[in-house]
Amino acid sequence: MSQRFPDVQGGGSLIVAWQVKGKNILVVGGGEVAAGRILHSLNADAKVTVVCPKSGLNDEVAFRVAQQQISHVDRCFEPHDLDGADMVLSAVDDPATSSRIWQFCKERQLPANIADIPSECDFYFGSMYRDGPLQVMVSTNGNGPKMASIVRKKIADTLPQNTGAAIVNVGKLRKKLRDVAPDISEGPKRMKWISNICELWTLEELVKMSDEDMDLVPTFYDANIVPSFDDIHAKSDASNFTSQ
Numbered sequence: 001m002s003q004r005f006p007d008v009q010g011g012g013s014l015i016v017a018w019q020v021k022g023k024n025i026l027v028v029g030g031g032e033v034a035a036g037r038i039l040h041s042l043n044a045d046a047k048v049t050v051v052c053p054k055s056g057l058n059d060e061v062a063f064r065v066a067q068q069q070i071s072h073v074d075r076c077f078e079p080h081d082l083d084g085a086d087m088v089l090s091a092v093d094d095p096a097t098s099s100r101i102w103q104f105c106k107e108r109q110l111p112a113n114i115a116d117i118p119s120e121c122d123f124y125f126g127s128m129y130r131d132g133p134l135q136v137m138v139s140t141n142g143n144g145p146k147m148a149s150i151v152r153k154k155i156a157d158t159l160p161q162n163t164g165a166a167i168v169n170v171g172k173l174r175k176k177l178r179d180v181a182p183d184i185s186e187g188p189k190r191m192k193w194i195s196n197i198c199e200l201w202t203l204e205e206l207v208k209m210s211d212e213d214m215d216l217v218p219t220f221y222d223a224n225i226v227p228s229f230d231d232i233h234a235k236s237d238a239s240n241f242t243s244q
C-alpha cells in the first residue's frame with residue numbers, strides 16, 4: 001500500500017499557543033533573561049510577579065515594577081512563592097537554586113521553564129516575531145538558540161508589513177459572519193467561504209476593507225458568492241449612489 005500519510009519525525013516539540021490571560025506567572029530572578037520572560041508574559045495578558053532582591057533588578061524589570069505593570073517581591077525565592085502560581089519561569093544565575101525551584105514546581109505539578117537547564121523545562125521559549133495578532137515562533141529545540149534568532153529575522157524580512165493589519169480585518173470579518181450565520185450546520189459553508197476570501201484577496205485589499213464593506217458581506221454569503229474586492233466596491237458604490 002502506498003504511503004498516504006505524513007511520516008512521523010520524532011524529536012520535536014509540541015508547539016502550541018498557550019493561553020495565559022489573567023493567569024499568575026511567577027518569574028524568579030530579575031536580570032536580562034527574566035526581562036524577556038516578563039515581556040512575553042505581559043504580551044500574553046498574564047499577571048506577573050517577580051521575586052528577586054531589588055539590587056538584582058535590571059533597568060527594564062525595575063521600570064516595569066515602577067510602572068506597576070508587574071508585582072515585585074524584594075527578596076530571594078522561597079517555596080511559598082509558588083502558592084497561587086499557574087506557571088513558573090526561573091532565570092537565576094545559580095544552577096543549584098534553579099534545580100531546587102524545578103523540584104518544588106514538580107512537587108506541585110506546576111508547569112515551569114528553568115532558563116539555564118533545558119532538561120528541567122516543561123517547555124522552551126523560542127524566538128518570537130510579533131505583528132498585531134500574528135505571532136511567529138522559531139524553535140531549534142535546544143540546538144541553537146542564536147540560530148533561532150537568525151532564522152526568525154529572515155522570516156520576518158519576507159513578511160509584508162501589513163500582514164498583521166490584514167489579519168485584524170479577517171478577524172472582524174469572521175466575527176461578522178458568525179453573527180450572520182451562527183448555526184452549527186452553517187460551519188462547513190462558512191469556513192469554505194472565509195478560506196476563499198483569504199486566498200482571493202490581496203493583503204492590501206484585506207487591509208482596505210472598511211466596516212461598510214463588511215456590512216455587505218451577508219448578501220454575498222447568502223447568495224453563496226465569494227466576491228472579489230472590486231465586486232464589494234461596485235456594490236458599495238451603488239448603494240451610496242441610491243441612498244443619495
Ligand SMILES: C[C@@]1(CC(=O)O)c2cc3[nH]c(cc4nc(cc5[nH]c(cc(n2)[C@H]1CCC(=O)O)[C@@](C)(CC(=O)O)[C@@H]5CCC(=O)O)C(CC(=O)O)=C4CCC(=O)O)c(CCC(=O)O)c3CC(=O)O
Nearest residue numbers: 116118124125126127139140141142143144145146148149
Ligand atoms: C533550551 C532553551 C530553554 C529556554 O530558555 O526556554 C535555551 C537554553 C539556553 N540558551 C542559552 C544561551 C543563549 N540563548 C540565547 C537566546 C535565546 N534563547 C532562547 C531560547 C532557549 N534557550 C531555549 C531553546 C530555544 C531553541 O533552541 O530554539 C530564545 C530563542 C528565546 C528566549 O529566551 O526568549 C533567545 C533568542 C531570542 C531572540 O533573540 O529572538 C543566546 C543568544 C543571545 O542571547 O543573543 C544564547 C547564547 C548563544 C547560544 O548559545 O546560542 C544557554 C546557555 C548555553 C551555554 O552556557 O553555552 C542555554 C542553556 C543550554 O543550552 O544548556
Ligand SMILES: NC(=O)C1=CN([C@@H]2O[C@H](COP(=O)(O)OP(=O)(O)OC[C@H]3O[C@@H](n4cnc5c(N)ncnc54)[C@H](O)[C@@H]3O)[C@@H](O)[C@H]2O)C=CC1
Nearest residue numbers: 029030031032033034051052056076077091092093115116
Ligand atoms: N535560556 C536563555 O535564553 C538564556 C539563559 N541564560 C542563563 O539564564 C540565567 C539568567 O541569565 P541572566 O538574566 O543574563 O543573568 P543575570 O545575572 O542578569 O540575572 C540573574 C538574576 O537572578 C537573581 N537571583 C539570583 N539568585 C536568586 C534567588 N535565589 N532568588 C531570586 N532571584 C535570584 C539575581 O538577582 C539576578 O536578578 C543564567 O544562568 C544564564 O546562563 C543566559 C542566556 C540566555
